[in-house]
Amino acid sequence: MAAIKAKDQPPGGxxxxxxxxxxIRKIPRGKVATYGQIAALAGNHRxxxxxxxxLHSSSDKDRLPWHRVINSKGGISLARGQGYELQRAMLRQEGIRFQDNDLIDLDRFQWVPRRIRI
DNA sequence: AACCTGACTTCGG
DNA sequence: TCCGAAGCCAGGT
Structure with missing residues (x-):
């Protein structure tokens, strides 16, 4: 029996x-989340x-809704010609609006997972 | 085992 | 408000 290397741990681990x-998979259509937000929700805010x-390694392989992940400013981090246009199109298709400065209004579109109810 | 790198974030001037 | 520097983390070289 070959030992399971820490490297290839089972998914869902x-x-x-x-x-x-x-x-990432839980981000609903029409909403976006920031990289830092995902990190925090996954347990490590840094x-x-x-x-x-x-996202680089598995967005394609694991069919992740990678386009719903943006930066803390509310903008797309991909470079023009490197996915920027596609991501923007996909988001607009889900109803997300871009402001004149090309940023998304996080107050309106950021996914806010419900957790504690006060 | 250093060193580099990236679809980041925060902070100070 | 804008920009650069520094902080951060882990996989790849």
Whole structure:
């Protein structure tokens, strides 16, 4: 029996990556979440850059709604010609509006997962 | 084992 | 309000 390397842990495990993916999958249509927000919900508020890595490595493979992830300013981080246009189109298609400054109004479109009810 | 890198974020001037 | 610097994390080289 070959030992399971820490590297290939089963999906749905309890690694930051698996949790982050689950969080991303929960972002509803018509809403967006920031990298930092995902990181925080996945358990590490300082791992925004990890979220980026995850999107790079598995957004396609795991069919993640990668387009719903944007930066803290409410903007698309992908460069023009490098996915920017596609992401913007996909978001608009879900009803998300871009302001004149090309940013999304987070107060309106940011996903706010319900947790505690006061 | 250093060093580099990235679809980030925060903070100070 | 805008911009640069610094902080952060982990996978790849």
């Amino acid at each position: 309890d690694t930051f990556a698996s949790r982050a993916k689950r969080v 791992a925004a850059r990890q979220v980026v890595r995850i």
